[in-house]
Amino acid sequence: MRASHPLEGSVAIQGAKNSALKLMAAALLAPGTTRLHQVPDITDVAIMGEVLTAIGAEVSRDPDGALVISTPEELIPVAPYELVEKMRASVVVFGPLLARQGFARVSLPGGDDFGHRPIDIHLRAFGELGASFVTEHGYVEGRCGRLVGREIAFEFPSHTATDNVLMAAVTARGTTVIENAAREPEVQDLAAMLIAMGAQISGAGTSRIEIEGVDALHPVDHTTIPDRVEAATFLAAVGIAGGSITLDGVRPEHMDMLLEKLVTMGMSIHRGEGSLTASIGERLRSVDIATLPYPGVATDYKPLLVTMLSVANGVAIASENVFAGRFGYIDELRRMGADITIEGHHAIVRGRDQLSGAPVRARDIRAGAALVIAGLGADGVTEVSGVEHIDRGYELFVEKLRGLGAEITREFD
Ligand code: UD1
Numbered sequence: 001m002r003a004s005h006p007l008e009g010s011v012a013i014q015g016a017k018n019s020a021l022k023l024m025a026a027a028l029l030a031p032g033t034t035r036l037h038q039v040p041d042i043t044d045v046a047i048m049g050e051v052l053t054a055i056g057a058e059v060s061r062d063p064d065g066a067l068v069i070s071t072p073e074e075l076i077p078v079a080p081y082e083l084v085e086k087m088r089a090s091v092v093v094f095g096p097l098l099a100r101q102g103f104a105r106v107s108l109p110g111g112d113d114f115g116h117r118p119i120d121i122h123l124r125a126f127g128e129l130g131a132s133f134v135t136e137h138g139y140v141e142g143r144c145g146r147l148v149g150r151e152i153a154f155e156f157p158s159h160t161a162t163d164n165v166l167m168a169a170v171t172a173r174g175t176t177v178i179e180n181a182a183r184e185p186e187v188q189d190l191a192a193m194l195i196a197m198g199a200q201i202s203g204a205g206t207s208r209i210e211i212e213g214v215d216a217l218h219p220v221d222h223t224t225i226p227d228r229v230e231a232a233t234f235l236a237a238v239g240i241a242g243g244s245i246t247l248d249g250v251r252p253e254h255m256d257m258l259l260e261k262l263v264t265m266g267m268s269i270h271r272g273e274g275s276l277t278a279s280i281g282e283r284l285r286s287v288d289i290a291t292l293p294y295p296g297v298a299t300d301y302k303p304l305l306v307t308m309l310s311v312a313n314g315v316a317i318a319s320e321n322v323f324a325g326r327f328g329y330i331d332e333l334r335r336m337g338a339d340i341t342i343e344g345h346h347a348i349v350r351g352r353d354q355l356s357g358a359p360v361r362a363r364d365i366r367a368g369a370a371l372v373i374a375g376l377g378a379d380g381v382t383e384v385s386g387v388e389h390i391d392r393g394y395e396l397f398v399e400k401l402r403g404l405g406a407e408i409t410r411e412f413d
Contacts, residue, residue, distance in 0.1 A: 006243030007376075007404040013231050013249045014040040014395045015224030019186035020067075021089045022163045023193055023222060024048045027069040028055065028096040029167060030197055032219040039067040039224055040395040043388070047087040051079055055093060071219070075100055081107040081138060087392075091119055092160055094142065095168035098131055104142045108135065117323075121161040125152045129165075129172055149174035149213055157182040157207065157293045163190050170199040172213040181209045184294040185225055185254040193222040228254045229300045230394060233369045235278050236304035237401065239267055240311060240377035244279035245404055252276050257297050261287055261305070265312060286314030286351055291322050303329050303370035310338035311377055312351040320345045329367030332360040336371075336378055354379050362386035365393040372397070376406055 015038030025048070027034035039045055045067070049059040055077070058070040077097040084090045088109035097104035109117060123133055123140065129152075131144035149172045154161060162182040167190075169176035181187070183205055191204030197220050200212035231250045238245045239262065252259065252271040259269050262278070264287045270277040286309055291299040299322040309316045310333055320326050330340050330347060335358045339350040357380035362368025368390040375382030384390075387410065390397055398410045 005241070005405055005407075007238050007241050007245050007406060008243050009404050010246035010248055011234055011400050011404060013226045013234075013247050014038070016186055016189070016227040017042060017044055017229070017393050018089075018159070018184075019189040020045055020224045021048050022092050022160075022186065022190045023224060024052060024059075024067070024069060025092045025096055025163075026167055026190060026193055026197070027071055027219065028052065028057065028075060028093060029099060029170065029194075030217040030219040031071050031073050034069045034071065034219040035062070035221040036067040036069070037065075037221070037223040038226075040227065042395050043392045044087055044089065047083060048090065051083050051090045051093060054078065054080055054083065055097070066221075077101040077104045079104075079106040083107075084109055088117060089160060091122065092164050092167075094122060094126070095164040095166070098126060098142055098144055098147065099168050099171045102144050102146075105139050106142075107139050119161070121154055121156065121158045122164045125154070125161065125165045125178075126168055128152050129168060129176065147172035149176040149211070151177040151179065153179040154181065156180070159184050159187065159293070162187050162209070166190060166194065166201070166204075166209065166211065169211040169213065170194055170201070170217065171215065172211070174213055176211040176213070178209045178211075179207065181207050182293060183207055185228065185251070189225045193220065196220045196222060225254070226250045228258075229298065229366065231255065231276070232258055232301045232304055233373065233394070234400070234404075235262060235267070235276075236308055236370070236373050237376055237404070237406070238278050239265065239280055239284055239308045240373050241406065242280055243405070244277065246275055246277045248275050250274065250276050257295055258301055261289060261297060265308065284308055284312035284351075286312040286316035286349070288317045288319075290319040293322065299323055299326060300366050302326065303367045304373060306330070306340070306347060306349055307333060307370045307374045309349040309351060310340065310374070311353070311355060315348065315350050318347045318349060320347075328363045329370060332363075332367070332371055333374060335360055336374055336382065338374075356380060357382040359383045359385065362389045365389050369394060369397070372401070372408070376401075376408075
């Protein structure tokens with residue numbers, strides 16, 4: 001891609017990846033046919049489809065694009081290594097399998113470009129609900145009778161652990177309380193679907209979720225919330241390339257902290273009913289950022305924000321408080337001329353007038369998107385390899401950017 005003209009026009013935001021993957025797992029809780037709308041056509045969804053198929057469900061798209069999941073009475077309670085290794089979010093089938101089958105054999109996820117990512121919070125919570133575990137040959141095997149509700153306090157508000165425990169607890173006997181639960185909008189979306197399926201849940205979206213176990217759930221039709229990280233990616237794009245764009249089908253209230261930061265950086269943001277218009281008429285200004293669980297600035301936004309800071313006026317500190325190892329993309333930004341120093345979990349970013357186009361490699365989804373965005377503002381041609389990482393989370397990324405006027409092409413698959 002080349003340094004682009006200012007971006008203009010509007011773009012439709014896809015359904016949230018981090019919601020859709022969990023909604024797909026939730027379909028395992030109810031035998032019958034579940035229909036999920038606004039599920040993006042991305043690789044991670046395809047992998048989760050393979051996980052569900054391995055477990056015995058049938059997964060397809062109907063003519064209007066909805067994802068249709070047919071869940072049988074008896075599940076095959078195994079999440080195999082080949083799939084969990086490709087996508088660690090597959091561990092989110094653990095809760096539904098324990099709830100439905102009283103047994104689950106799930107491959108332990110390995111490390112990734114974020115560093116060490118354990119699942120101890122998930123397992124400790126399942127243990128408190130009555131499951132017991134053995135770990136051998138790279139798999140965790142969990143067994144239980146009907147799970148029993150308990151008060152569980154999370155050491156850290158893990159997003160996926162909250163989803164997993166929520167799904168395990170909906171059919172447990174009695175009341176489960178999750179203290180220090182994750183508050184992400186995607187957790188609220190999962191709870192909304194589970195409630196529609198017949199679950200009794202209160203407090204989703206707060207740090208205390210209460211679940212009153214029910215005997216069984218029924219399948220539903222559900223629409224996924226919009227993807228706030230995809231939305232953030234297009235906001236970063238206009239911040240870097242300049243111009244004025246409208247995002248359609250967003251929930252601005254899910255992005256409050258980010259929008260505040262962007263305004264401090266000099267962007268104009270107008271909130272509409274399910275839409276956002278963003279523009280920039282001056283050079284971005286530097287601002288310190290620190291990632292935190294929701295409602296803080298999401299760690300998934302950080303590569304985008306660091307990219308913006310690398311061409312902003314001033315010096316800023318960007319601190320990573322969620323994933324210790326999430327700095328892999330910074331060496332690539334440095335290849336494009338960014339002036340960034342790492343001190344522990346802080347990145348010190350000195351803004352340059354312009355980055356310089358270079359060949360760079362994407363190593364994870366958001367870092368890949370950030371490098372593409374960096375290329376929009378860089379002098380000359382930027383060639384991003386490893387685009388399969390971007391395909392894990394973004395539907396029609398190149399086409400959408402081109403639709404806004406970016407000079408970008410995809411050379412091969
Ligand atoms: C989810 C998102 C990911 C996002 C992240 C943080 C999905 C599919 N992925 O990941 O895009 O970046 O939330 O918002 O929804 N931890 C433990 N033990 C555990 C679980 C987590 O120590 O059992 C630690 C992790 O190593 C990390 C922190 O807790 O340091 C946050 O992880 P978590 O919230 O679980 O992230 P994910 O749910 O995996």
